Amino acid sequence: MGKKLTETHTINHYECDTTGKLTMPMLLNIVIKTSESQSEELGRGAKFVAKYGLTWVITRYDIQIKRLPQAQEKVFVTTEAVSYNKYFCYRNFWIHDENKEECVLIESTFALMNLENRKMGSVPEKLIAPFTSEKITKIKRGAKILPVTSHQFLNYRVRFSDIDGNQHVNNSRYFDWxxxxxxxxxxxxxxxxxxxxxxxxxxxxxxEINSFWEFEQEEPMSSRHQIKVGDLLCAEANIKWRKN
Amino acid sequence: MGKKLTETHTINHYECDTTGKLTMPMLLNIVIKTSESQSEELGRGAKFVAKYGLTWVITRYDIQIKRLPQAQEKVFVTTEAVSYNKYFCYRNFWIHDENKEECVLIESTFALMNLENRKMGSVPEKLIAPFTSEKITKIKRGAKILPVTSHQFLNYRVRFSDIDGNQHVNNSRYFDWxxxxxxxxxxxxxxxxxxxxxxxxxxxxxxEINSFWEFEQEEPMSSRHQIKVGDLLCAEANIKWRKN
Structure with a gap:
């Protein structure tokens, strides 16, 4: 079994939207922080990874939300480096509230990007071993993400504040758009x-990105999203919604 | 003397820009959190203030930066409710590093806004008394903020994520623009x-806001900023810069 780490976090007002609930970008920032802590603890932090000329990038999230935590709530953020294959590492995150009730489960896929040519590299054994993740041969595909067929979009300019230490837009920012x-x-x-x-x-x-979307009113209410730069598809998502 | 409160904070990666330094919006979020903690401790939190039909808004910041803290640094955030007059409350914030060196000093002006008509209200004694701030009659004006005389601007659409619990754009977001x-x-x-x-x-x-700016190359290098919605001036700033 992969190593687990749990950290506590108190949700700040500035991590919440106007309704006082944790935002999606902050949800991801907070869980990623826990995986960074685990990597540091195991001597496999960003600096170690950079020695191989590599950096971690996230290629997919599958998120199940029972409820989003609210401002001032203390939560437990847990991560487990579950498994890996030649190119991908699979990591789970959970957020539990003070009553140990599960609020959020996130399954994620990480890959290693070469810092020079920005291409994916294979996962070095030396880098992954301390996490004691299960080695698998299968590539997990996840549920199919349905495309957007409509032509409605809004245009957004990438802001300086959207760029992270990897010199590209941080994964969490796509949710803003x-x-x-x-x-x-x-x-x-x-x-x-x-x-x-x-x-x-x-x-x-x-x-400049175009945020395309399409809405499905029928139950379960859902939305489909694509982020494009010109004709290039950069990210895609399907979201199921419930009324508050 | 006004009451002081110090909290510790570890700077997270997601609070930093691509260079690994704390961002201006996050600097403000972090210090405001400390003033919220102080208000809560003194039984004068947002809920208490809302009983008067009021909410705190910030009308001005004067910020002196010796250096911006970096990701993973532990800092001490201190706030003092310095003084107040009929309409304004003056509060200072400091960020010190682990060696007790001052990194940032922020002088701020708070006012109370009526939640119904969105107009400024006077400061009720009952609300301010526990902070033991000095009562003054003078209104602090602060250094004059020079206007923008050029016509160059970029246009930004207000995003849902810019809106805070007061149903308007959070003060920290103006820095993004x-x-x-x-x-x-x-x-x-x-x-x-x-x-x-x-x-x-x-x-x-x-x-939709227009972010106007003008740059002064002569030493000390500086920039002037105005945020406008149509012809309406919403915020203005002068920034002095140094090379890294």
């Missing part, structure tokens, strides 16, 4: 129940 | 040394 198109009234009245999101291409500073 | 216009290359090579920023009018969801 995907959610914002749904509008204030919808977003304060609904909560995401599940999200499948796949990151296909990096978005860089200077890019 | 003001800084972004200066461009990636400038921002990774320079650090703000001092900032004076004044918030004149609320910006709401649905607004």
């Amino acid at each position: 995907m959610l914002d198109v749904l509008g204030y009234d919808f977003l304060v009245e609904h909560e995401a129940e599940s999200v499948a999101i796949k990151f296909d291409k990096e978005v860089e500073y200077g890019n | 003001m800084l972004d216009v200066l461009g990636y290359d400038f921002l990774v090579e320079h650090e703000a040394e001092s900032v004076a920023i004044k918030f004149d009018k609320e910006v709401e969801y649905g607004n």
Whole structure:
């Protein structure tokens, strides 16, 4: 079994939206912090990974939300480096509340990107061994993400503040663009129940992105999203929604 | 003397920009958190203030930056409710590093906004008394903020994620718009040394803002900023810069 780590986190007001609930970008920031802590603890932090000329990138999240924690709540953030194959590492995250009730489960796929040519590299044994993850041969595909067939979109300019230490738009920021198109009234009245999101291409500073979307009113209410730079598909997501 | 409170905070990667330094929006989020903690401790939290039909808003920051803390650094965040008059409360914030060296000093002006008509109200004694701030009659004006005389601007759409619990754009977000216009290359090579920023009018969801700016190359290198919705001036700032 892969190593697990649990950290506590108190949800700050500034990590919440106007309704006082944790935002999707902050949800991801908080869980990623726990995986960084685990990597540091095992001597496999960003600096160690950089010695191989590599950096971690996230290629997919599958998120199940029972409820989003609220401002001032203390939560437990747990991560487990579950398994890996030649190119991908699979890591789970959980958020539990003070009563040990599960709030959120996130299954994630990590890959290693070569810092020079920005291409995916294979996973060195030396880098992954301390996590005691199960070695598998299968590539997990995850549920199919349905495409957007409509032509409605809003345009966003990548801001300096969207760029992270990897010199590209941080994965968490795609949610700003995907959610914002749904509008204030919808977003304060609904909560995401599940999200499948796949990151296909990096978005860089200077890019203008188009956030395409399509809405499915029929139960279960859902939305489909694509982030494109010109014709290039950079990320895609399907979200199931419930009314608050 | 006004009551002081110090909290520790470890700077997270997701609170930093691509260079690994704390961002201006996060700097403000982190210090405001400490003033919220102090208010809660003294039984004067947001809920208590809301009983008067009021909410705190920030009208001005004067920020002196010796250096911005970096990812993983542990810092001490201190706040003091210094003084107040009929309409304004003056609060200082400091960030010190582990060696007790001052990194940042922020002088701030708070006012109380009526939640119904969104107008400023006077400061009720019952609300301010526990902070033991000095009562003054003078209104602190702060250094004059020079206007922008050029016509260059970039346009930004207010995103859902910019809106806070007060149903307007959070004060910290104005920095995203003001800084972004200066461009990636400038921002990774320079650090703000001092900032004076004044918030004149609320910006709401649905607004499109124009971020005007003007740059002064002569030493000390500085930039002037205005955020406008149509002809309405919503915020203005002067920033002095130094090379990294």
